[in-house]
Amino acid sequence: MEGENYSRVSEFILLGLTDQPEQERHMFLVFLIMYLITGLGNLFIIMAIRTDSRLHTPMYFFLTNLSLVDILYTSTTIPKIVVxxxxxxKAILYTSCLAQVFFFYWFAGTDSILLASMAYDRYVAICASLHYAMVMTPRVCVLLVAVCWLWACANALTHTSLLTQLSFCSHNEIPHFFCDLSALLKLACSDTFINDLMVNTVGSLTVLIPFIGILISYVRIFVTVLKIPSIVGKWKAFSTCGSHLAVVSLFYGTIIGVYFSPTSTHTAQQDMAAAVIYTVVTPMLNPFIYSLRNKDMKRALRMLLTRKPGLSL
Structure with missing residues (x-):
């Protein structure tokens, strides 16, 4: 077929997780509550770090950025679901769908690379503690965060730009709750070879490389921790790393399973279930996993919540 025979769609229909009215009402409450928990939890983390000078360290600088990204990340999809x-x-304009793709992959990519930066920070702190101050300088931290944002933005811009070159016929129903790139590629009438190639090359740079970096960092951390003579010290280190790796496994495991495995091995329902984990559940858990298990963070949160009105920051 020639390109001129295609009719460009003006909107898509997001079929969502269910088409049952009763279940939709339940989904509305669940997504709204999880969104509020995510937003408030991460906002409190940012404010607590901002107001406690003792937390102005590289570790909490990365955590501040992670909390900000998680707020933006969930705001890309959940408000549309609730509305x-x-x-x-369930309609979404073509231009709005493209915008959602861009911002979703920008913030998701930034989240991915930030997790790797945080793992590197912990690696230096544990495995090269004597050189930590010289390695993790403010300039290096700012540079790492800037790379996270710019790298992810370039990745998102690449996928979105290529998406605008595709043609869509009469089928405009997306079996998902947001404009997911893989679902859109399945709807396209034109050849998606370049798009698929970019997902598996440029996309892998944003997901697989940070994931491998995290694994390498934590293998080195575990080797170092095993040399600690104190059992209490070992348990504390393993407990902290285990929590981090649990979130990393949820985030990366579901993304890799959806985008980097043969489409014949999973259904649309499985893709959506996995997407709920990395778009909603993981950002909601981050404040608890990375902060509420930390004594310094809990102290800062108590100070923030018990601050008397009128006190300056």
């Missing part, structure tokens, strides 16, 4: 459930209108 759809309220009004019963």
């Amino acid at each position: 759809n459930y309220i009004y019963g209108n």
Whole structure:
């Protein structure tokens, strides 16, 4: 077929997780509550770090950026889901869908690389503690965060730009709750070879390389921790690393399973279930995993919440 025979769609229909009205009402409450927990939890983390000078260290600098990204990340998809459930209108404009793809992959990519930066920070702190201050300088930290944002932005811009070159026929129903790139590629009438190639090359640079970097960092950390003579010290280190790796496994495991495995091995329902984990559940858990298990963070949060009105920051 020739390109001129294609009709460009003006909107897509997000079929969502269910088409049952009763289940949709439950989904509305669940997503709204999880969004509020994610937003408030990460906002409290940012404010606590900002107001406690003792937390102005590289570790908490990365955590501040991670909390900010998680707020933006969830805001890309969840508000649209909630609005759809309220009004019963599952349509999303073509331009809005492209914008959602761009911002979703920008923030998701930034989240991915930030997790790797945090793992590197912990590696230096544990395995090269004597040189930590010289390695993790403020300039290096700012540079690492800037790379996270710019690298992820370039990745998102690449996928979105290539998406605008595709043609879509009469089929405009997306079996997902947001404009997911893999779902959109399945709807395209034109050849998606370049798009698929970029997902498996440029996309892998944003997911697989940080993931491998995290694994290498934590293998080195575990080797160092095993040399600690104190059992209490070992348990504390393993407990902290285990929590981090649990979130990393959820985030990367589901993304790799959806985007880097043969499409014949999983269904649309499985893709959506996995997407709920890395788009909603993981950002909601981050404040608890990275902060509430930390004594310094809990102290800063108590100071923030018990601060008397009128006190300056």
